[in-house]
Amino acid sequence: MEIRTMPTRNVVLTDHQAELVDTLVRTGRYQNASEVLREGLRLVEQHAAEDAARLEALKKAAETGWNDIAAGRYTDVADEGLDDFIGALGEQAADRLHARH
Template identity: 45%
Template sequence: MNVSVGKHWEEFIDSLVKQGRYASATEVMREGLRLVEEREAKLKALRETIEASLAEAGELTDEQVAAELRAHVEARRARSA
């Protein structure tokens, strides 16, 4: 695969290699792709959590939410006393 990244990124990659932070431009690109992959995985997990929370939101009654909130507040008060 041949990729063109433009002058700015070429200079940035070259500077990282010249500083000795990476052995080659390929190593810089691999690290960048690894970080993108990691970010995408985190975003996917976050989206799944949001979807599950939204689906679950309709399952609780107002009374249940109020009871959980009261219990949470009481627990915090007990810890700080």
């Protein structure tokens, strides 16, 4: 049987954070402060991955948009018709969303 030790760190928490950790442990949601902090780090990691995925999607959408403009695939909308045009796009998006479900 291999015994593995985990690295330890000293961290400084605000009074509010320390009370939150204590409350989460006291209520039984977590067994100890380390579990609370590991869960917090998992959430930070998850959020970072989600942010990276959103950024990549935005970059791809921007590239598609610029390529469409360069190829002449766009609609020129006058300022006074912009609100109606955007509203129609929203309706199309809602229709597509409902069609998927």
